[in-house]
Amino acid sequence: MERSEKKWKREETREKKKNRKVDLTLMVGNRKEKEKEKKKENENEEEEVRVASPRDVFGVPTDTDSTGSSGGVSPQRQWRAMIEALRIKSVRRFSTIPLLAASYEISRRSLRNKLARIRPANDEEEEDEFQNCAILIDGIPTKPSWRNFSYAHLAAATENFKPENMIGKGGHAEVYKGRLPDGQVVAVKRIMRNDKEVEDRAGDFLSELGIIAHINHPNATHMIGFGIDRGLFFVLEFAPHGSLASLLFGSSECLEWKKRFKVAVGVAKGLKYLHHDCPRRIIHRDIKASNILLNNNDEAEISDFGLAKWLPDKWAHHVVYPIEGTFGYLAPEYFMHGIVDEKTDVFAFGVLLLELITGRRAVDSHSRESLVIWAKPLLDAKSIKEMADPRLQEKYDPTEMKHAMATASMCIHHMSSKRPYMNQVLQLLKGEEVSIELNQNSNAPRSLLLDACDLEDYTCSNYLNNINRHKQLIME
Numbered sequence: 001m002e003r004s005e006k007k008w009k010r011e012e013t014r015e016k017k018k019n020r021k022v023d024l025t026l027m028v029g030n031r032k033e034k035e036k037e038k039k040k041e042n043e044n045e046e047e048e049v050r051v052a053s054p055r056d057v058f059g060v061p062t063d064t065d066s067t068g069s070s071g072g073v074s075p076q077r078q079w080r081a082m083i084e085a086l087r088i089k090s091v092r093r094f095s096t097i098p099l100l101a102a103s104y105e106i107s108r109r110s111l112r113n114k115l116a117r118i119r120p121a122n123d124e125e126e127e128d129e130f131q132n133c134a135i136l137i138d139g140i141p142t143k144p145s146w147r148n149f150s151y152a153h154l155a156a157a158t159e160n161f162k163p164e165n166m167i168g169k170g171g172h173a174e175v176y177k178g179r180l181p182d183g184q185v186v187a188v189k190r191i192m193r194n195d196k197e198v199e200d201r202a203g204d205f206l207s208e209l210g211i212i213a214h215i216n217h218p219n220a221t222h223m224i225g226f227g228i229d230r231g232l233f234f235v236l237e238f239a240p241h242g243s244l245a246s247l248l249f250g251s252s253e254c255l256e257w258k259k260r261f262k263v264a265v266g267v268a269k270g271l272k273y274l275h276h277d278c279p280r281r282i283i284h285r286d287i288k289a290s291n292i293l294l295n296n297n298d299e300a301e302i303s304d305f306g307l308a309k310w311l312p313d314k315w316a317h318h319v320v321y322p323i324e325g326t327f328g329y330l331a332p333e334y335f336m337h338g339i340v341d342e343k344t345d346v347f348a349f350g351v352l353l354l355e356l357i358t359g360r361r362a363v364d365s366h367s368r369e370s371l372v373i374w375a376k377p378l379l380d381a382k383s384i385k386e387m388a389d390p391r392l393q394e395k396y397d398p399t400e401m402k403h404a405m406a407t408a409s410m411c412i413h414h415m416s417s418k419r420p421y422m423n424q425v426l427q428l429l430k431g432e433e434v435s436i437e438l439n440q441n442s443n444a445p446r447s448l449l450l451d452a453c454d455l456e457d458y459t460c461s462n463y464l465n466n467i468n469r470h471k472q473l474i475m476e
């Protein structure tokens with residue numbers, strides 16, 4: 001125990017030293033320039049990020065609103081501030097990982113290239129020119145499809161953000177149903193002002209934009225465009241059935257088992273894509289029922305990439321602080337030590353499976369009891385009848401239910417190395433056998449920190465103590 005703690009400390013110190021080096025190499029070159037810019041920006045500091053268009057910086061034609069207003073602040077400066085914010089934010093976000101500089105540069109360059117070729121909304125005369133202009137995403141020529149919406153267009157689509165059109169609200173955003181002039185129904189996600197600095201908000205926005213734009217899978221949300229004029233907006237494909245949380249917990253109708261199992265398989269496919277098949281490995285970090293949307297065909301779509309992180313192949317994990325996410329879905333190594341890798345999402349997926357099986361929330365709203373704690377003994381005893389949602393009235397396929405329970409049980413294992421990867425989860429849901437012993441990513445070196453976590457005498461009961469301790473901290 002003592003030895004493993006020493007190992008962690010040694011590794012943490014080593015990582016901190018490396019990060020300091022990375023930060024310095026990135027910062028020093030531009031320090032003087034940045035100081036000058038900062039001075040100028042402070043003179044014009046605004047509460048809201050108002051950006052007219054990227055034309056001047058990136059040579060993209062403008063889609064101005066009827067007022068053409070940019071709040072009197074030069075669009076060049078605003079764009080520079082946003083890109084700069086992304087840079088600073090990226091350094092901060094990924095600063096615990098040595099390869100940061102390279103990966104950050106790649107994402108920033110590709111984001112800038114993508115932004116430079118965005119098709120302006122409603123700008124039909126420009127259409128031909130943009131149709132001929134292919135962008136390279138990971139070396140593959142791709143037809144640009146995002147649209148840059150002006151505030152006027154978004155206000156028109158949502159009837160001036162009419163309260164009746166609000167379809168959802170999370171911790172960071174309000175989401176409105178809207179209709180574009182061509183009749184397409186969309187979801188407009190408006191990032192709310194919160195206690196964050198304006199440049200942090202812009203950095204978070206660009207980070208989320210960079211990740212959503214990278215993703216292309218039927219089980220992940222699809223972005224139509226964005227808005228950076230008088231606020232920060234994502235324009236997303238509208239999911240007509242809303243979130244899994246509203247269907248499972250907020251409706252008097254019982255969500256039938258067939259649909260629940262389809263959602264489970266859909267989310268598993270989406271996560272497998274993010275972890276294994278996407279050009280870059282992405283960890284979502286906030287898998288939960290309110291972030292799973294259901295489209296026209298009741299197909300699940302993973303949404304809300306606000307906390308998502310890139311994880312380069314050669315890195316075993318990130319160590320992050322502060323711990324963000326949703327209580328009830330957090331893996332023990334994450335909430336205890338800030339360790340983030342694929343298994344963080346696998347744990348959250350296990351909790352989501354438990355919600356689908358039982359119809360109970362990850363944390364009971366009255367007793368505040370954790371679903372994981374409630375379910376563990378029943379999973380061990382394989383008590384299907386006691387676990388299954390009573391509202392289903394035993395109308396479920398017993399084989400699927402058995403596979404779902406077995407999969408959930410493995411996903412919520414307190415030791416991350418004993419949890420399956422998402423490609424194995426898909427096999428488990430089909431009832432196939434999977435070997436979980438020493439389950440680790442063969443490309444990434446296993447880190448001392450994770451080894452130490454697993455070496456720790458981490459029994460199920462001290463896991464339960466930890467989760468309870470965490471619960472108390474949250475509720476204090």
Ligand SMILES: Nc1ncnc2c1ncn2[C@@H]1O[C@H](COP(=O)(O)OP(=O)(O)OP(=O)(O)O)[C@@H](O)[C@H]1O
Nearest residue numbers: 168170171172173175187236237238239243290304
């Ligand atoms: N494309 C969409 N179609 C339909 N409804 C949506 C869509 N996107 C979001 N919503 C609704 O809005 C809610 C809030 O959205 P979202 O989770 O993206 O906001 P957030 O502030 O980032 O949330 P969080 O608190 O998890 O950070 C969702 O739970 C869902 O009900």
